[in-house]
Amino acid sequence: MRYHRIPNETVHRLPIYLRGLLRLSEQGRQSVSSRAFADLVNVNPWQIRKDFSYFGDFGTRGVGYSIDKLEKHIRKILRLDVVNKTALVGVGNLGSAVLAYPGFKTYGFYITAAFDSDPEKIGNTIEGIEIEDVSKICTLRERDVHLAIVAVPGSAAQQIADALVGAGVKGILNFSPVHVIVPKKVKVITIEIAMDLARLPYYMPAS
Amino acid sequence: MRYHRIPNETVHRLPIYLRGLLRLSEQGRQSVSSRAFADLVNVNPWQIRKDFSYFGDFGTRGVGYSIDKLEKHIRKILRLDVVNKTALVGVGNLGSAVLAYPGFKTYGFYITAAFDSDPEKIGNTIEGIEIEDVSKICTLRERDVHLAIVAVPGSAAQQIADALVGAGVKGILNFSPVHVIVPKKVKVITIEIAMDLARLPYYMPAS
DNA sequence: CTATGTGAATTTATTCACAGCA
DNA sequence: TGCTGTGAATAAATTCACATAG
Structure with a gap:
C-alpha cells in the first residue's frame, strides 16, 4: 500500500498526530507503539496504523514507530517543513x-x-x-x-x-x-x- | 425515509443551513429551492435534499422548502429552540x-x-x-x-x-x-x- | 512473543437518477 | 413543467483479523 493517496480524513488527523509526536519528543522518547500513541491522541490504534501505512514505513514490528522519522515526514506532507x-x-x-x-x-x-x-x-x-x-x-x-x-x-x-x-x-x-x-x-x-x-x-x- | 437517524455529517451541516435560512428570512423570503439554497450555503443540491429528507417533509414539489418551518425544525433538532x-x-x-x-x-x-x-x-x-x-x-x-x-x-x-x-x-x-x-x-x-x-x-x- | 502493515469486510456518507406530487 | 423525496449505486472511511517481520 506504499503508493496510495492519503484520505482527506487522514490529512485532517495529521496535525493531531504531529502535536502528539512533539510532546513525546520533548519527553525524550525515541519510539512509540500504536497502542500507546492511541491513548495520547485519542484515536484508535488500528486507525493510527492504517493512517501511517498510507505514507510509508516508519514502524519496526515488535517495537513501534520512530517518533523522529514520523514527525519529519508528517511535516513534509503538510508542507510544514519550511518557515x-x-x-x-x-x-x-x-x-x-x-x-x-x-x-x-x-x-x-x-x-x-x-x-x-x-x-x-x-x-x-x-x-x-x-x-x-x-x-x-x-x-x-x-x-x-x-x-x-x-x-x-x-x-x-x-x-x-x-x-x-x-x-x-x-x-x-x-x-x-x-x-x-x-x-x-x-x-x-x-x-x-x-x-x-x-x-x-x-x-x-x-x- | 421519515424515521431515520440523522448522520453525523448532516448534523455538522445543520448550523450552516440554519445561518443560510436566517439570511433568507431577513430578506423576507418564504421558500427556497434546493438549487438556490445550494448556491447560498455552498453544498450540492442533492446533498441538501437528502439531508432535509432525514427529518421530514418541509418541501413542496415544484416550489421549494418552507424557510420558516425548516428553521424552526433545525433549531429543535439542534436544541437551539431555547435560550x-x-x-x-x-x-x-x-x-x-x-x-x-x-x-x-x-x-x-x-x-x-x-x-x-x-x-x-x-x-x-x-x-x-x-x-x-x-x-x-x-x-x-x-x-x-x-x-x-x-x-x-x-x-x-x-x-x-x-x-x-x-x-x-x-x-x-x-x-x-x-x-x-x-x-x-x-x-x-x-x-x-x-x-x-x-x-x-x-x-x-x-x- | 510483540506490534506493524494491509487486504478484506463492514459501516458510513455521497451522488445519481428518476418516480411522484403540485 | 419544476422541484422534491428517496431507493439504488457508488465512493470513502473505518474496523477487523491475521500474516509477517523483528
Missing part, C-alpha cells in the same frame, strides 16, 4: 489573541506582518510586530508572504480577501462569519466559533 | 473577543457569566457582564448555566474544566490547546486554531 510567513489582518481583540498565541510556531508559522484600518492602531507595535495600514497589504508579495489570517468584521472580510489574493496570498484562515469568495487556486479555511457552539447542545445529554 | 445560558471562563484577548462577538445570539446563546483569575479584572464590567472570580464557578449550577466557553491558557484548562463539570456544566467549548479529560456525560468540543492553520499549506497550490 511559513503569515500575515494578520485585523488587530482587534481576536487579532491580538492570535498575535499572542504561541501555538503557531510549533507548526512553523511566523506572523511577520499585521494590518489594521484603525489610525489609532497603525504604527503601534504589538508582540514585536508593527501594525501597518491595510492599504499596505499589496506589499506582501514582495515580502514573500503567502498565508494570511483574517480577523476583521464580516462586513470587511470580502474586501480584505480580495486585497490578499491580489497580493499573491495562496491560503487564508478566515475568522469572520462570512463565506468569502476567492479564485479556486486560493484555499480558504473558515473558522466559525458560533457554529461549533451551535453543535454542542445536540451532543449534550438531556438536561 | 442557552453560557458562561465564559478567561477574559483575556480571546475571551474579550468572544464576549464582543454578536454571532452567538443568532443561535440562542447568551453569555450570562464571565470568570477570570486576575484580581485586576475581577469586578470590572465588560459588554454588560461583570467579571467574577473563578472560585465562583460553583454558583453556575444554581444559576442554571449548563454551557461554558473556556478561553484560558492551556496550563489552567483542565482545572477549569473540572470546576465546570463540578458545577453541573454539560457542554464545553474549549479554546485552549490541550485535550481536557471530562466524564463522558459531558461533551467537549475543542477548537484548535493552530491545527486548522496547519492544514492550510497542504491544500495550497505549490508556491
Whole structure:
C-alpha cells in the first residue's frame, strides 16, 4: 500500500498526530507503539496504523514507530517543513489573541506582518510586530508572504480577501462569519466559533 | 425515509443551513429551492435534499422548502429552540473577543457569566457582564448555566474544566490547546486554531 | 512473543437518477 | 413543467483479523 493517496480524513488527523509526536519528543522518547500513541491522541490504534501505512514505513514490528522519522515526514506532507510567513489582518481583540498565541510556531508559522484600518492602531507595535495600514497589504508579495489570517468584521472580510489574493496570498484562515469568495487556486479555511457552539447542545445529554 | 437517524455529517451541516435560512428570512423570503439554497450555503443540491429528507417533509414539489418551518425544525433538532445560558471562563484577548462577538445570539446563546483569575479584572464590567472570580464557578449550577466557553491558557484548562463539570456544566467549548479529560456525560468540543492553520499549506497550490 | 502493515469486510456518507406530487 | 423525496449505486472511511517481520 506504499503508493496510495492519503484520505482527506487522514490529512485532517495529521496535525493531531504531529502535536502528539512533539510532546513525546520533548519527553525524550525515541519510539512509540500504536497502542500507546492511541491513548495520547485519542484515536484508535488500528486507525493510527492504517493512517501511517498510507505514507510509508516508519514502524519496526515488535517495537513501534520512530517518533523522529514520523514527525519529519508528517511535516513534509503538510508542507510544514519550511518557515511559513503569515500575515494578520485585523488587530482587534481576536487579532491580538492570535498575535499572542504561541501555538503557531510549533507548526512553523511566523506572523511577520499585521494590518489594521484603525489610525489609532497603525504604527503601534504589538508582540514585536508593527501594525501597518491595510492599504499596505499589496506589499506582501514582495515580502514573500503567502498565508494570511483574517480577523476583521464580516462586513470587511470580502474586501480584505480580495486585497490578499491580489497580493499573491495562496491560503487564508478566515475568522469572520462570512463565506468569502476567492479564485479556486486560493484555499480558504473558515473558522466559525458560533457554529461549533451551535453543535454542542445536540451532543449534550438531556438536561 | 421519515424515521431515520440523522448522520453525523448532516448534523455538522445543520448550523450552516440554519445561518443560510436566517439570511433568507431577513430578506423576507418564504421558500427556497434546493438549487438556490445550494448556491447560498455552498453544498450540492442533492446533498441538501437528502439531508432535509432525514427529518421530514418541509418541501413542496415544484416550489421549494418552507424557510420558516425548516428553521424552526433545525433549531429543535439542534436544541437551539431555547435560550442557552453560557458562561465564559478567561477574559483575556480571546475571551474579550468572544464576549464582543454578536454571532452567538443568532443561535440562542447568551453569555450570562464571565470568570477570570486576575484580581485586576475581577469586578470590572465588560459588554454588560461583570467579571467574577473563578472560585465562583460553583454558583453556575444554581444559576442554571449548563454551557461554558473556556478561553484560558492551556496550563489552567483542565482545572477549569473540572470546576465546570463540578458545577453541573454539560457542554464545553474549549479554546485552549490541550485535550481536557471530562466524564463522558459531558461533551467537549475543542477548537484548535493552530491545527486548522496547519492544514492550510497542504491544500495550497505549490508556491 | 510483540506490534506493524494491509487486504478484506463492514459501516458510513455521497451522488445519481428518476418516480411522484403540485 | 419544476422541484422534491428517496431507493439504488457508488465512493470513502473505518474496523477487523491475521500474516509477517523483528
